[in-house]
Amino acid sequence: MLAADEIRYYFDENMPVVIAAELKKRGIDAVTVSDLREFGDDDRNHLRRATEQSRVLCTFDSDYLEIAGEGRPHAGIIFGQQEEDVHNIGKWVLRLSEFHEYLNSDDMTDHVEYL
Numbered sequence: 632m633l634a635a636d637e638i639r640y641y642f643d644e645n646m647p648v649v650i651a652a653e654l655k656k657r658g659i660d661a662v663t664v665s666d667l668r669e670f671g672d673d674d675r676n677h678l679r680r681a682t683e684q685s686r687v688l689c690t691f692d693s694d695y696l697e698i699a700g701e702g703r704p705h706a707g708i709i710f711g712q713q714e715e716d717v718h719n720i721g722k723w724v725l726r727l728s729e730f731h732e733y734l735n736s737d738d739m740t741d742h743v744e745y746l
Contacts, residue, residue, distance in 0.1 A: 636735040638707070640727060641686035643677050643695075644670055650689075653724045659731050662686065674698065682706045687739050689727070699743055707739030711746035722746070 640661040642651050651661040662684075664670055664677070672680075674694045681688040687707035688695060695708050709730070711723065726746055730739075 636737060638731045638734055638736055638739060639684070639686045640709075641677070641681035641684065641688045643674070643688060643690045643692060645691045646689055647720055647723075650720055650723045650727070653720070654727060654731075657724075657728060659728065661727075675703075678703065678705055678708075685736055687730075687736075689723075696743060699741075704741060706736065707741070708743045709746060710743060 637660070640651065640654065640659070642648065642661065642663040644664040646663070648663045648665055651663045654661040664672070669677070669680070674692065675698060678688055678695060678698055682705045685706050687709055688705065689709045691711060693710070696710060699705060699708055709727070723746070730744070
């Protein structure tokens with residue numbers, strides 16, 4: 632059963648959907664832009680939607696850092712560089728699983744985590 636304060640994830644369209652699929656196999660709530668059929672939407676809309684759904688947005692896109700820097704409230708952002716040797720799929724799954732286990736939604740509110 633999902634606890635009310637568990638971290639839930641929202642993957643923007645730049646993130647590999649296989650990461651979300653692997654998290655789902657572990658019982659972690661994760662949605663992708665593909666799941667929501669929101670390809671091509673504006674970054675501000677993605678962040679707004681993630682926030683409305685109380686989901687931490689996962690991305691390689693630094694535009695979200697700029698938006699957060701403007702003081703726009705959000706449910707959390709996890710940002711990583713898109714470099715295969717630094718942040719491969721397995722590392723993303725491991726780190727996001729760890730965040731899910733040790734942090735809650737309040738910990739991530741208006742917080743940016745860098746991988």
